[in-house]
Amino acid sequence: MKKPAIIWLNVAIFTITFLVAAIAVPYRAYTVGFDMTEILFALLCFIYCGMSITAGYHRLWSHRTYQAHWSLRLIFAIGGAFALQNSILHWSSDHRIHHKHVDDNDIDPYSAKRGFWYSHIGWMCREYQAHRYHDYKNARDLQKDNIVMWQHKYYVALALITNFGIPIAFGLWHGDLINSLLLAGFLRLVLSHHTTFFINSLAHIWGKQTYTDKNTARDNGILALLTFGEGYHNYHHIFENDYRNGIRWWQFDPTKWLIKSCQWLGLTSKLRTAPEDKIEKMRLAMTLKLSKKKLINHPEAEKMLRRLQQEYDNLIARVNDYYQIKRDLLQAKRQQVKSEVENSELLKQYHEMKEKLIAQQRCWQTMTANLV
Template identity: 70%
Template sequence: MNKPKIIWLNVIIFLITFLIAAVAVPYRAFTHGFDTAEIVMAVICFIYCGMSITAGYHRLWSHKTYQAHWSLRFIFALGGAFALQNSALHWSSDHRIHHKHVDNNDKDPYSAKKGFWYSHIGWMLREYQASRYSNYDNVRDLQKDKIVMWQHKHYLLLTIAMNFGVPIAFGLINGDLISAILLIGFLRLVLSHHTTFFINSLAHIWGKQTYTDKNTARDNGILAFFTFGEGYHNFHHIFENDYRNGIRWWQFDPTKWLIKGCEYLNLTTKLRISPEDKIEKAKLSMTLKRTQLRIAQHPNAEAMLDKLEQEYDLVVSKLNAFYDAKKQLIATKKAELLSDVENSELNKQYVELKARFNEQKKRFTLMTAKLA
């Protein structure tokens, strides 16, 4: 079969920006140097672009994990144009197709099963799915967002204004136009591009499948550090409607912190989170599956598997009982049905069920560790 036509504009943009960032920026640093103001501004612009994609394009518009004030949406729209990754409407349309048909080489726009190069950047260099640029049926909800449509209509003008205007304006103010264009313009753009592209490529290759193995997505804390929290990709692909990617307090997810922080300023509302019991069950299920595969060839595999499954059934039953009690306790507190909830029989039952669940979970974890 003949390969689709090359999109020369994309090839030229990616090639020229990368060569300038890889050659001209180091040369300028060696021969002239960059001052502190230029470096700080470049970092700020990189963060602004990255967070506009992760908090705006991804978690707000693609997945509707929260709602945002018009002023915040406007800031994200400008930052998305600065990041030069197409309009929010088109980006979200592509991403929803990716989630719906993940790893399907015929339908997933950047299927990881077609290799690292394709999922990282190759899918944008040829007209593999030209129809995607005219069919936006899957983002009809976003077509009701005036800011999304304003950005989509004026995308080219906005990208030129942001990618040339910001570096040039700063360069004129700081007194070094060339350095500003190289650092804040080209290097910042290349870093913005490839850190985002890593989510389509590396995040489907490198890391752990903590919650599901039904797709290639992985959890990777190192990748999360460079992608503003997007590296917890295995979690995201099974719980895509959660505004968080790193759900533990110690997991690096500045996008989550930004969204939650803006809630205190009344800039974000209706933050969606996945039920804790479903998250716990998904993780336990993957632990069971990995352990089953490890001991499948053991001489005593049948007996070991029976025991393992018994422990798994016990931990799931105790998990269900604990979370049912937790939900009942929360509902009671909200309805104010008890004057002293903390000393009630319901709370005592909740505490006891929590202890039983944690003890059984510990037993199950120790058993799977021994069978490793």
Template identity: 70%
Template sequence: MSKPKIIWLNVTVFLVTFLIAAIAVPYRAITHGFEAAEIIMAIACFCYCGMSITAGYHRLWSHKTYEAHAIVRFIYAIGGAFALQNSALHWSSDHRIHHKHVDNNDVDPYSAKRGFWYSHIGWMLREYQAHRYNDYDNVRDLKRDPIVMWQHKHYLTLVLLTNIGIPLVFGLWYGDVLSSLLLIGFLRLVLSHHTTFFINSLAHIWGKQTYTDKNTARDNGVLALFTFGEGYHNFHHLFENDYRNGIRWWQFDPTKWMIKLFSYVGLADKLRKSPEDKIEKAKLAMALKTTQQRLTSHPQAEEMLKKLEHEYEVLLAKINEFYALKKQILLNKKQQLVCEVENSELMKQFFELKANLAEQRKNWQLLTTKFA
């Protein structure tokens, strides 16, 4: 069977930019050196491109996890062109198909089950799914966004203005055009590309399946450091409508923090979060499954499995009871019964349940660790 036609433009762009970044940039660093201002500007542009993809292309346009002011959307559109990862319309269309058909080699544009190379970059080097390149039926909502359509229409112009114009203007201002083109142009672009591509490849083979094993996505805190929080990919694939990827305060997710900051100053609203109880139950069910699998070959497997399943049922019951009560308290507060609620038996019951649940979580953690 013949392979799909090679997309020579993509091959040329990826190859040439990578060779210049890998050879010319180190050579220039050794023979001439780079100034601190040039390095800082390159890092700033890298962050701008990355956050435009994660907060804009991904969490705003692909998943509609929040709504953003037109100014913010415009900034994302420019940054997305600077990142050179196709228009927001096309990127979002690909990504929605990926989520809907994840790991399906025949439909998923960058299925991880076709191997690291394919999911990382190979899928863009040949016309694997040419029949749908101009089919945007799954992003009809984005067609109503004038900024998305403006960027899509003028994408090539914006790419040239940002990828050549920004490094050139900075180089002319600072007095070193060549260094600026190499650092802010080529090296920044290659880093922007491959850190994003790692989410399609590495984040599907390296890390933990914390919440589900129904797809190949993994949670990886190391990848989160280089991808502005996108490394918590197992969570994302199960709770794709959540504006957060790292849901704990200590998890590195600057995209989440920026979106939250925008909401404080009126530049973003309607931030969507997955219910806490659903997140906890998914994590609990996955922990039960992995522990059960580890115990199958143990000499006392039957006894241990019974104890494990009993603790699971007890903890699940307490979680249901706790969150049901919590919802009732929130409802009462919304009905402006704050004073009455705080002094009611409901609050006493809530704090008792909270303490009991914490103790039960601790017991569960000790049990699953013991059986590890």
């Protein structure tokens, strides 16, 4: 089968920027050096580009996990052009197809099952998606957003202005144009590109399948550090409408923190989250599935499997009871005076149910941890 035509512009951009970042930047650092102001400015530009993709392109526009004030949308739209990731409309349309048809080599734009190179960068180097360049019927909602359409119309101009204008302006102000172009221009762009590309490639290869194994997406805390929280990808693929990727307090997800902080400032609203009980049930179901695989060759497999299933059923029953009474308690707090609820029988039942759930979880953790 004949391969699609090479997109020479993309190949040239990826090749030239990478060579400059890999060769010219270290050479300049050795012969001239970079001062802390230049390094910090390049880092700020990298963060701005990355967060514009994660909080803007991804969680706001692709998945509509929250709503944002026009000023914040404008900031993200400009940052997305600075990141040189194509327009919001095109990026989001591709990403929605990816989620709907994940791992389908014939439909998923960057299917991980076609290999690391293809999912990382190869899919952008040839005309694999030519038929989609003007087909945005899966993003009709975004076509009603004036900022999205403004950025789509003037994307090329915005990309040129930001990628050349910002480093040049800083370089002229700071007094070293070459250093600024190398750090805030080339190096920042290469880092922005490849850390984002890691979510399509490495995040479908390296990590744990915490919630589902029905697709190749993985949870990986190291990738989360490089991608502003996007590394918890297995969670994201099963709960794509959640504005969070790292749902635990200790998980690194600055995009989540930004969105939540902006809510306090009145810049974001209607933040969507997945139901807690559904998240827990998906996690437990995956643990059960993995535990059963461990017991395949166990000499007492049948007996152990029965015990495992019974323990799982007991835990699910506790989860259902706990979250039901938690919902009842929240409803009571909305309808009654807070002091009345704090002294109610319902609150006592809630605490009792919570203790029972914790005890059941410990039994389950001990049992699954000791499987060999």
